[in-house]
Amino acid sequence: MHMADALLSPAVGGIMWTATAAATVCCSTKLKNNLDDRKIPLMGVLAAFVFAAQMINFTIPGTGSSGHLGGGLLLAVLLGPPAAFLAMASVLTVQALFFADGGLLALGCNIFNLGIFPCFIAYPLIYKRIVAGHPTPGRLLAGSLLAGIIGLQLGSLAVVLETTLSGVSELPFSSFLILMQPIHLAIGIAEGLVTAGVISFIWQTRPEILEQTAAERPPGGLPIKAVLAGLALATVLTGGLLSRYASERPDGLEWAMFKVPGHEKLEAPAGVHQSLQGIQDKTALLPDYGFRDTETTDAGRLGTSAAGMIGSLLVLLVGLGLGLLLKKRGKTGHGHPHPHV
Amino acid sequence: MSAKIDRAFYDIGHLDNLAEADTPLHRLDPRAKLLTTAAFIVSVVSFGKYEIAGLLPFFLYPAVLIGLGNLPLGFLLRKLLIVSPFVIFIGIFNPWFDQVVVLQLGAVNITGGWISFISLLLRFTLTVGAALLLIASTGFATICMALDRLGTPRIFTVQLLLLYRYIFILIGEAIRMIRAHSLRSFDRRGKIAYQVFLQMLGNLLLRSIDRAQRIHMAMLSRAFTGEIKVVRQFNFAYREIFFLLGFSALFIILRVTEVTAFLGRFILTLWAGGG
Numbered sequence: 001m002h003m004a005d006a007l008l009s010p011a012v013g014g015i016m017w018t019a020t021a022a023a024t025v026c027c028s029t030k031l032k033n034n035l036d037d038r039k040i041p042l043m044g045v046l047a048a049f050v051f052a053a054q055m056i057n058f059t060i061p062g063t064g065s066s067g068h069l070g071g072g073l074l075l076a077v078l079l080g081p082p083a084a085f086l087a088m089a090s091v092l093t094v095q096a097l098f099f100a101d102g103g104l105l106a107l108g109c110n111i112f113n114l115g116i117f118p119c120f121i122a123y124p125l126i127y128k129r130i131v132a133g134h135p136t137p138g139r140l141l142a143g144s145l146l147a148g149i150i151g152l153q154l155g156s157l158a159v160v161l162e163t164t165l166s167g168v169s170e171l172p173f174s175s176f177l178i179l180m181q182p183i184h185l186a187i188g189i190a191e192g193l194v195t196a197g198v199i200s201f202i203w204q205t206r207p208e209i210l211e212q213t214a215a216e217r218p219p220g221g222l223p224i225k226a227v228l229a230g231l232a233l234a235t236v237l238t239g240g241l242l243s244r245y246a247s248e249r250p251d252g253l254e255w256a257m258f259k260v261p262g263h264e265k266l267e268a269p270a271g272v273h274q275s276l277q278g279i280q281d282k283t284a285l286l287p288d289y290g291f292r293d294t295e296t297t298d299a300g301r302l303g304t305s306a307a308g309m310i311g312s313l314l315v316l317l318v319g320l321g322l323g324l325l326l327k328k329r330g331k332t333g334h335g336h337p338h339p340h341v
Numbered sequence: 342m343s344a345k346i347d348r349a350f351y352d353i354g355h356l357d358n359l360a361e362a363d364t365p366l367h368r369l370d371p372r373a374k375l376l377t378t379a380a381f382i383v384s385v386v387s388f389g390k391y392e393i394a395g396l397l398p399f400f401l402y403p404a405v406l407i408g409l410g411n412l413p414l415g416f417l418l419r420k421l422l423i424v425s426p427f428v429i430f431i432g433i434f435n436p437w438f439d440q441v442v443v444l445q446l447g448a449v450n451i452t453g454g455w456i457s458f459i460s461l462l463l464r465f466t467l468t469v470g471a472a473l474l475l476i477a478s479t480g481f482a483t484i485c486m487a488l489d490r491l492g493t494p495r496i497f498t499v500q501l502l503l504l505y506r507y508i509f510i511l512i513g514e515a516i517r518m519i520r521a522h523s524l525r526s527f528d529r530r531g532k533i534a535y536q537v538f539l540q541m542l543g544n545l546l547l548r549s550i551d552r553a554q555r556i557h558m559a560m561l562s563r564a565f566t567g568e569i570k571v572v573r574q575f576n577f578a579y580r581e582i583f584f585l586l587g588f589s590a591l592f593i594i595l596r597v598t599e600v601t602a603f604l605g606r607f608i609l610t611l612w613a614g615g616g
Contacts, residue, residue: 004428005468006461010387028494037565038557040496044503045511045553049546051504052511056519056545058538069542090500094508097476097484098356100424100469105382168390168461169431170438170454194539201543209550323404 002095003110003159005103009166016162017108023116024089027082039083046075047087051094058194070187072118073147073195077127078209081119088115109162113155122151135203135210141196148192149185156184354509356473359412360480366410371479371487373581377588378475384592385467391443391456394602396463398595402588403470410478417473421466432461481505490575511549518545 005013031039050071071091075084089111095101102110130143160180164173171179202209360367366374381402388395407414439454476484482502489498518541522533533541557565594600 002427004431004465005382005386006428006465007431008386010383013383013386024497025494028496031496032494038554040499041503041556041560042550042553044500045507045549045556046546047500047504048507048511049549051508052515052545052549053542055512055515056533056538056541058533058535086497086500087504089497090504093501094481094504097472097481100420100473103382103468104378104472104475105386105468163431168457168464170435170457171431172438175434193535194542197535197539198542198546201539202546205543206547206550318401320400320404322401323408325408 002102003106003113003162005105007163007166007168008106008109009168010105012162012166013105013108016112017105020089020108020111020115023085023112027085030082031086039079043079043083043087044090046078047091050075050087050091069194069198070114070118070152070191072114073122073127073144073151073191074198076119076123077195077199081123084123085115085119088119109158113158113162117154117158118147118151121154122147126150135199137200140200140203141193144196144199145189145192148190148195149188152184152188152191153181156180355416356477357480359477360483362411364410364478366406366478369584370575370577370581371483372490372575372577373585374475374479375484375487375491377585378471380585380589380592381471382468384596385464385471387596388460388464390460391453393456393460393463395595396460396467398601399467399592401591403467403474406474406478410474412474412477417470417477420473421469424469425465428461428465432458435461486575507552510552511545514548515545 050069053069053071072084072088075087078084079087092102092110092114093107096104096107096110127143127147130146131139157177157180160173160176163169163171164176169176199210381399385396385399406412407417435458436452436454439452439457441453442450443453443456444451479487482505485498485501485505488501489495519533522537522541526532
């Protein structure tokens, strides 16, 4: 479920970072303005709880596999959307740094996919509507289940969209969708069931905890509206960028087919060579067919990529040598006093 | 299962221990490292999807960092391996969908899909490696301070610090619960049934909430007014400027120009001249 840096293009990663940063700033100011300072330690500890809870796995009956809690929805129920979003963002930041889940550029996407959807869509629009302050076991179950499923479906849809828009993976949109959505249907059901179970447990043992958050009115319309507006803006931006990208850089091969056998064929060889050079700038290694009268440039091209490889390997070797050297020096010069203990 | 949890627990601690060391890299201002890491990641992912040759020189950066910071390569590689499945799972479809032959090595045809798959793995290693190196050479609390200084909302950085402080305690509680359960579960061999799982999770949650209330009282009795004050000296000196600008310039040169191709051609010419 975690998006990875390697699958992202800078444009998509940057847009998602911007959207996430905006949401973080928005939630922070919202919380600061009507600060209930009890919440500060509660947010931190509950975020740590999500971590600890993910260590406990239950066995799914009938199968050998196991499931655990995702946490976004449960945090939203316990803390309200803005605080839950910040807590979820901190969980994902720690996961990105310590467990290398995803990576730093993808952090924007991950916070968006796993934070915004459960906190600002699944919880207020679905869970809250169904439970509506009268938590009966049936309502709790229905609300959590539906909210869990929809939250995760939206999240995995976002992963598919982000990956497809980035264009690093070759998976076509539809196949990727078919691959991802059913898995996340199962995960969403598990998430909903666990959330419902834990909330009913709390409801039976310590109902006042839930009454506290349910009675709270601070997370009114504003942050949700702001976040939805941000979402719409991000969509438009992404769409605009994508369409520009698509017209500017068609598939490398199609572009080549269009260009080479076309009118430029009659021009001086230098023209062909230049256009080839142009293609080569776009894709490092190119298909062998499609260029019928370019034996000479072909050889030149291969020569260039061989040179590129050799040069790269050289720099790599220098780097490794430098690393080893520095490491050795670091070991011999170990007698430094420790300044911060 | 218990062994796996203990391992994850140990790993966080180990990364933090690494950050305690005292090397030129560890002494750098965290803001310089954070911004350089960001520049590195953006340069790496901005390459076209068939790029391989251009990515290789970027291994220079992690190599220098590992050398400067005297960090254990094996441990970092093992962490990379643990998180690789998702990227491999998505990337392995590239050879399947992109079967255009781009290169012939003797009788072996290499398709565009394999090239882009290898490129994907290189990107993964570089970007995730850079994040791990950042944490191993800086430490989490210091990164939070750097984020704070760079303008991240204070509530969020405080969240991060509190989360980090209580992770170890709550994971410890979770581990003790699991151990207690597995000692009493006999023929289920530590497998946790759904109903029991809910009870365990609910109890852990109640304990966490109670803990948060105690923390809040302790904070109040120490004059907490809702604002967290951070005392920490930072020093963005020439060393930091040199590190940040030097590496950023290197990334841009490696990304924009064909330095490596030029170098390679030079070597080939030398070779031809000598032979």
